[in-house]
Amino acid sequence: MSPTARPRRSGPAAPVRIVHLGLGSFFRAHQAWYTDRASDAAGWGIAAFTGRRPDAAVALSAQDGLYTLVTRGAEADEFAVVHSVSRAYPGTDHEAWLDHLGSPDVRVVTLTITEAGYLGDAVGGLDTADPRVAADIAALRADARAPVISAPARLVAGLLARRSRDAGPLTLVPCDNVARVGSVLAAVVRDLAAAVDAGLATWMDEQIRVATTMVDRITPRPAEADRLAVLAATGVDDRCPVVTEPFTQWVLAGEFPGGRPAWESAGAMFSDDVTPFEDRKLWLLNGAHSLLAYAGPARGHSTVAEAVADPVCRAWLGEWWDACEPYLALPAAEVAAYRAALLERFANPRIRHELSQIAADGSRKIPVRILPVLRRERERGRLPNAAVTALAAWVSHLREAGTPVTDVDASRLASLATAGRLADAVSRVLAALDPALADDAELVRAVRVRAAGVP
Numbered sequence: 001m002s003p004t005a006r007p008r009r010s011g012p013a014a015p016v017r018i019v020h021l022g023l024g025s026f027f028r029a030h031q032a033w034y035t036d037r038a039s040d041a042a043g044w045g046i047a048a049f050t051g052r053r054p055d056a057a058v059a060l061s062a063q064d065g066l067y068t069l070v071t072r073g074a075e076a077d078e079f080a081v082v083h084s085v086s087r088a089y090p091g092t093d094h095e096a097w098l099d100h101l102g103s104p105d106v107r108v109v110t111l112t113i114t115e116a117g118y119l120g121d122a123v124g125g126l127d128t129a130d131p132r133v134a135a136d137i138a139a140l141r142a143d144a145r146a147p148v149i150s151a152p153a154r155l156v157a158g159l160l161a162r163r164s165r166d167a168g169p170l171t172l173v174p175c176d177n178v179a180r181v182g183s184v185l186a187a188v189v190r191d192l193a194a195a196v197d198a199g200l201a202t203w204m205d206e207q208i209r210v211a212t213t214m215v216d217r218i219t220p221r222p223a224e225a226d227r228l229a230v231l232a233a234t235g236v237d238d239r240c241p242v243v244t245e246p247f248t249q250w251v252l253a254g255e256f257p258g259g260r261p262a263w264e265s266a267g268a269m270f271s272d273d274v275t276p277f278e279d280r281k282l283w284l285l286n287g288a289h290s291l292l293a294y295a296g297p298a299r300g301h302s303t304v305a306e307a308v309a310d311p312v313c314r315a316w317l318g319e320w321w322d323a324c325e326p327y328l329a330l331p332a333a334e335v336a337a338y339r340a341a342l343l344e345r346f347a348n349p350r351i352r353h354e355l356s357q358i359a360a361d362g363s364r365k366i367p368v369r370i371l372p373v374l375r376r377e378r379e380r381g382r383l384p385n386a387a388v389t390a391l392a393a394w395v396s397h398l399r400e401a402g403t404p405v406t407d408v409d410a411s412r413l414a415s416l417a418t419a420g421r422l423a424d425a426v427s428r429v430l431a432a433l434d435p436a437l438a439d440d441a442e443l444v445r446a447v448r449v450r451a452a453g454v455p
């Protein structure tokens, strides 16, 4: 290999038996890495599809699906080439999507489509009022092979192709930071299937299983400096490296009648109940992330590591974790160890995790990360200070006090947050999250007072 060669395979790629939707950084640091490390990796290649832009598929295809995973500890980097992505496709290649989903070789579909990609409604079903969903349903009713955009519709299109080829059982494995993600995915796919084809649900009951998961590995958006670091250390000009932290965890529950990689041989854990791990992770890690993402910029911080170096932010984290702890169904010693490890993970000075990346889509993240604990505390008559801080900082963020607002619901939230007095904005924004929050006078008052103190 010449000093600046792109990564290239020296042998054949593993046969495609997994399809992934959402070819982003996290998938490459997590599910693709576990598959690469599994003892039977040679039998389980992945066909990975981007969700929106084609860039990652184009760049990865130019290097045979190979990329460098940089595991960035507080002291040093480790570099490893991941081989499990056998094919990479732009999401627009719908024929390839249908072909793979319709193939009897494929047994598993993994997903990282972001919280917003599930398109759920407030009561746990599919948001059929969303124009993208309505358009996809109409398209699939007219033609089962019509190109569709939303993730639930893509899955249903793939399942229709699979049924038409009698291709056998398949397990869907959602890997996003969504509470009870397996149930959420099962519901939106079931609702979309029912809207398209009355007989599909019965076939799905027999052939399709939906696993649920807790996924954990802090993986910031890669930067140009990361490409240069790989080049300097390995001599390879990798155009799509991913940087991640040493810590990683994957807890899964579900049935795999068509088989799966031996992910446990790479460290994944199979459990009957993912819930305790999921609550611990979504509340302690992701809740803390969102708290810092909205409240940290007002104290001059741009990254998680900068924020946790600030004693005021660390005190908020302590308050938040104290509020969460009574509701976690795990031994106290385990929670204490997780908290201590989190502080170290957040403080890793060599991981540049931008608060602005974490701040995106707060309307979908706060209900999962902050509200479950806030509601439990309110039922007991308590008002957790850190949750008030997070909500007040989010309102201020929406009023453009911090990082730029990126949210699937940005235009509605911006009008709710910016029109008129701050006090009214607080009520409107809380009502948009959950009307019951806006009816809680003590909470509203506290958030107003805190928001008024945020620049």
Ligand SMILES: NC(=O)c1ccc[n+]([C@@H]2O[C@H](COP(=O)([O-])OP(=O)(O)OC[C@H]3O[C@@H](n4cnc5c(N)ncnc54)[C@H](O)[C@@H]3O)[C@@H](O)[C@H]2O)c1
Pocket (backbone or CB within 6 Å): 021, 022, 023, 024, 025, 026, 027, 049, 050, 051, 052, 053, 112, 113, 114, 115, 116, 117, 118, 150, 151, 175, 176, 177, 178, 215, 216, 217, 218, 219, 220, 221
């Ligand atoms: N980055 C992390 O540290 C991390 C850790 C745990 C879980 N996750 C989960 O993974 C998700 C993706 O994170 P990432 O770091 O890979 O982000 P990323 O921006 O690198 O990649 C996101 C991928 O999802 C696709 N996507 C976005 N919206 C979609 C939609 N509506 N439908 C289908 N595909 C869509 C994008 O096209 C892209 O391929 C997160 O939203 C989170 O739920 C991330």
Ligand SMILES: O=P(O)(O)OC[C@@H](O)[C@@H](O)[C@H](O)[C@H](O)CO
Pocket (backbone or CB within 6 Å): 115, 177, 215, 216, 217, 218, 219, 285, 286, 289, 290, 357, 358
């Ligand atoms: O990826 P998101 O946008 O859901 O959330 C941002 C971070 O909170 C998240 O990526 C964490 O780093 C991750 O969940 C750690 O496992």
